[in-house]
Amino acid sequence: MxxxxxxxxxxxxxxxxxxxxxxxxxxxxxxxxTPNLWRSQxxxxxxxxxxxxxxxxxxxxxxxxxxxxxxxxxxMAGIRLGVLLEIAAIGMRMGFYAVQPFPxxxxxxxxxxxxxxxxxxxxxxxxxxxxxxxxxx
Amino acid sequence: MNLKKFFTAFxxxxxxxxxxxxxxxxxLMRGAHEEVPALFRTKPDYPxxxxxxxxxxxxxxxxxxxxxPAGGLGAGVTVGILVGLVYAGPHLLSFAVQPLTTKILCxxxxxxxxxxxxxxxxxxxxxxxxxx
Numbered sequence: 001m002x003x004x005x006x007x008x009x010x011x012x013x014x015x016x017x018x019x020x021x022x023x024x025x026x027x028x029x030x031x032x033x034t035p036n037l038w039r040s041q042x043x044x045x046x047x048x049x050x051x052x053x054x055x056x057x058x059x060x061x062x063x064x065x066x067x068x069x070x071x072x073x074x075x076m077a078g079i080r081l082g083v084l085l086e087i088a089a090i091g092m093r094m095g096f097y098a099v100q101p102f103p104x105x106x107x108x109x110x111x112x113x114x115x116x117x118x119x120x121x122x123x124x125x126x127x128x129x130x131x132x133x134x135x136x137x
Numbered sequence: 138m139n140l141k142k143f144f145t146a147f148x149x150x151x152x153x154x155x156x157x158x159x160x161x162x163x164x165l166m167r168g169a170h171e172e173v174p175a176l177f178r179t180k181p182d183y184p185x186x187x188x189x190x191x192x193x194x195x196x197x198x199x200x201x202x203x204x205x206p207a208g209g210l211g212a213g214v215t216v217g218i219l220v221g222l223v224y225a226g227p228h229l230l231s232f233a234v235q236p237l238t239t240k241i242l243c244x245x246x247x248x249x250x251x252x253x254x255x256x257x258x259x260x261x262x263x264x265x266x267x268x269x
Contacts, residue, residue, distance in 0.1 A: 019230075023234075037176060039233075039234055039235060048233065050230070051234075054225075054226040054227065055230070057222055057223075058223055058227070061222035062223055065204065065219045068215070069203060069204030069205065070203075070204070081200075084199055088193050089193075089227075090192060091191070091192030091194075092189060094186070094192065095158070095186055097182070097185050097189075098178075098183065098186035099178055099186070101176075
């Protein structure tokens with residue numbers, strides 16, 4: 001349980017910082033090209049708690065899946081889980097692109113960064129969440 | 138890995154994900170989506186929609202087979218619910234940054250969990266490597 005919580009907290013901190021760096025800084029100009037698709041800055045800030053809850057949900061469910069079938073595999077198993085989940089998510093992103101008028105480059109940037117994000121997230125979880133026997137020398 | 142069972146499970150998952158998506162998001166939620174027309178295309182881009190579902194179903198099937206190599210309906214549903222929650226998270230993020238309605242947010246989250254729970258159950262029920 002302790003390792004679960006530790007993995008959750010570490011992965012959450014990474015996801016939060018990555019999300020801020022990517023969406024709040026690096027892709028800011030790309031988002032600015034389609035202002036009609038986004039809330040105003042003040043509206044986003046008033047709904048910021050949903051970002052925190054959403055990211056917590058992603059990390060919680062990720063660690064739960066890791067604990068269900070990947071535990072003991074270490075960093076590589078975490079990365080494998082991250083890659084599988086993200087490639088399936090890229091499929092979902094294609095679906096959103098099919099119905100929402102997002103610019104294509106936003107989907108490409110989102111997918112590439114999503115893959116990097118989930119690889120690092122998986123590595124963090126895999127490195128921290130180990131069964132008791134695997135931690136013994 | 139039993140390839141025949143795997144591909145049967147993948148095809149079943151793809152058909153289910155596509156049909157459920159059409160019924161839930163395209164039909165039941167159509168009215169909710171029409172409340173914010175600026176956020177949606179007038180007509181879906183079907184090649185991307187089809188490709189997206191194929192990719193999603195294929196990698197979700199691989200994930201299920203990895204997590205529950207022995208298969209099983211209950212285990213598949215459990216994995217599906219967890220995966221549905223992983224994908225429900227981004228819907229909450231979208232709600233915070235896009236002018237989506239609460240109705241759309243709830244519909245998308247409930248839809249994702251139900252969709253992946255049933256798809257996971259289907260995969261778990263079909264992919265039982267030791268039984269032929």
